[in-house]
Amino acid sequence: MSATLVRGLPPPLGREPSSRPDGTALLSALPVAVLLLDAGNRFRYANHAAEQFLGLSMVQLAQHALGDLVPADSPIFLLIEQVRQNGVTISEYDLTLESPRLHKQSVTVQGSPLPEEPDCVVLVLQDASAARALDRQLTFRSAARSVTGMAAILAHEVKNPLSGIRGAAQLLESSVNAADRELTLLIRDEADRIRALVDRMEIFGEKPVERAAVNIHRVLEHVRRLAQNGFAAHLRLHEVYDPSLPPAWGNRDQLVQVVLNLVKNAAEAITAGGVANGEITLTTGFQHGVRLAVPGSERRRHLPLLVAVRDNGPGIPEDIRPNLFDPFVSSKPTGSGLGLALVAKIVADHGGLIEVDSRPGRTEFRLHLPVVHDESEGG
Ligand SMILES: Nc1ncnc2c1ncn2[C@@H]1O[C@H](COP(=O)(O)OP(=O)(O)OP(=O)(O)O)[C@@H](O)[C@H]1O
Ligand SMILES: [Mg+2]
Numbered sequence: 001m002s003a004t005l006v007r008g009l010p011p012p013l014g015r016e017p018s019s020r021p022d023g024t025a026l027l028s029a030l031p032v033a034v035l036l037l038d039a040g041n042r043f044r045y046a047n048h049a050a051e052q053f054l055g056l057s058m059v060q061l062a063q064h065a066l067g068d069l070v071p072a073d074s075p076i077f078l079l080i081e082q083v084r085q086n087g088v089t090i091s092e093y094d095l096t097l098e099s100p101r102l103h104k105q106s107v108t109v110q111g112s113p114l115p116e117e118p119d120c121v122v123l124v125l126q127d128a129s130a131a132r133a134l135d136r137q138l139t140f141r142s143a144a145r146s147v148t149g150m151a152a153i154l155a156h157e158v159k160n161p162l163s164g165i166r167g168a169a170q171l172l173e174s175s176v177n178a179a180d181r182e183l184t185l186l187i188r189d190e191a192d193r194i195r196a197l198v199d200r201m202e203i204f205g206e207k208p209v210e211r212a213a214v215n216i217h218r219v220l221e222h223v224r225r226l227a228q229n230g231f232a233a234h235l236r237l238h239e240v241y242d243p244s245l246p247p248a249w250g251n252r253d254q255l256v257q258v259v260l261n262l263v264k265n266a267a268e269a270i271t272a273g274g275v276a277n278g279e280i281t282l283t284t285g286f287q288h289g290v291r292l293a294v295p296g297s298e299r300r301r302h303l304p305l306l307v308a309v310r311d312n313g314p315g316i317p318e319d320i321r322p323n324l325f326d327p328f329v330s331s332k333p334t335g336s337g338l339g340l341a342l343v344a345k346i347v348a349d350h351g352g353l354i355e356v357d358s359r360p361g362r363t364e365f366r367l368h369l370p371v372v373h374d375e376s377e378g379g
Contacts, residue, residue, distance in 0.1 A: 027048075028048045032124055033047065033123075035122070037080065037121045038119070041067060041077075042064070043061040043066070046061050053102075054069060079092055080111055088113070088289055091289055091291070094108070094293040095109050106127075109124070109126075111123050159195065162194055162198075166191040169191065170184070209250075214251070216307060217245070219255045220241070223282075232264075234271075236280070239282050241284045244286070248369045248370070249350075250369060250370075251346075254350075255346070264339065265339060266363070267280065268332065270312065272314075280311050282307075287303075290306075290368050303368035304368075304371055305370070305371055307367040315361070316363060321358075
């Protein structure tokens with residue numbers, strides 16, 4: 001093996017090496033590709049997943065620089081340079097890597113500086129189909145198309161006969177006895193329920209979003225008030241806000257709907273799970289270096305606004321996770337399964353991104369949104 005390859009993690013500060021598991025073993029076990037590049041972008045380390053990803057062994061990689069495998073105009077070099085210059089971690093979703101060796105693939109890349117080794121950059125690469133956030137977005141886009149058509153059909157074909165049914169039941173109400181009136185009321189209530197469902201579906205139509213500067217804290221406050229005066233009255237709501245956040249570039253009402261759906265789900269999960277000290281935490285923050293490729297162009301959209309909704313409920317049921325954002329996926333007896341499909345649709349319309357982390361006792365949905373004047377920047 002070449003001497004230029006680093007065989008493990010650089011020693012963390014202030015710890016006895018013997019108290020840690022072997023860094024190389026840890027890195028090898030990771031399912032994501034981890035690479036260490038030196039100042040000349042030569043490979044100094046590649047874990048097992050990275051060897052597989054690049055199709056070369058560590059020994060072979062030691063003879064190469066990244067520029068030998070990827071064309072010089074690849075956006076990955078820009079990302080690496082920015083990490084070096086700014087000394088911060090940068091994540092890019094949907095970056096296209098194209099080369100004869102790698103073919104064309106879409107990856108999520110995270111580049112980080114290594115404080116102990118100036119000019120070295122750690123790259124973490126994940127195939128886009130394995131990167132959950134992106135995967136969900138893609139899954140959603142196809143789901144949205146089918147829902148868009150269905151919403152239009154429902155609106156036209158269901159609403160009219162429904163109001164006929166409802167009107168007829170109302171007419172009957174005045175001429176039947178008390179026992180039968182219960183039945184006519186049932187018809188009316190159920191007709192109302194279907195109508196509400198159809199109304200909710202209509203947002204899936206292809207209308208362009210009207211956007212303006214939105215104070216995200218006002219959105220969160222509005223939702224918090226609704227929640228505390230209604231469905232989450234019995235729960236504690238925490239706020240961890242970054243007061244210096246710039247305005248989001250979005251549609252206020254739709255963003256209220258997004259946060260409301262997330263907070264409602266959190267409250268319902270806590271209640272259904274019988275959690276004694278139910279707690280929902282709303283967090284905002286500014287994150288440099290989160291960006292998403294704009295489909296069909298060279299541009300990148302910066303998504304520095306972070307809004308997170310966390311709960312200490314039982315976590316998302318394992319069996320629905322792969323289709324979490326699809327319409328009609330629900331684990332609740334009376335759930336329509338439209339909440340998260342709607343969230344994903346609105347976030348996608350805003351050019352943003354949604355991610356989720358869930359385990360028992362801690363579920364977090366994170367929204368990454370664009371800010372005003374920045375929504376379609378290059379870079
Ligand atoms: N915070 C959460 N904790 C645990 N499970 C969740 C959470 N958020 C969503 N889920 C799961 O995801 C499913 C889908 O959520 P979604 O909001 O799309 O539909 P729903 O809440 O079931 O129905 P609707 O929102 O239409 O009333 C839920 O049924 C639930 O199983
Ligand atoms: Mg819901």
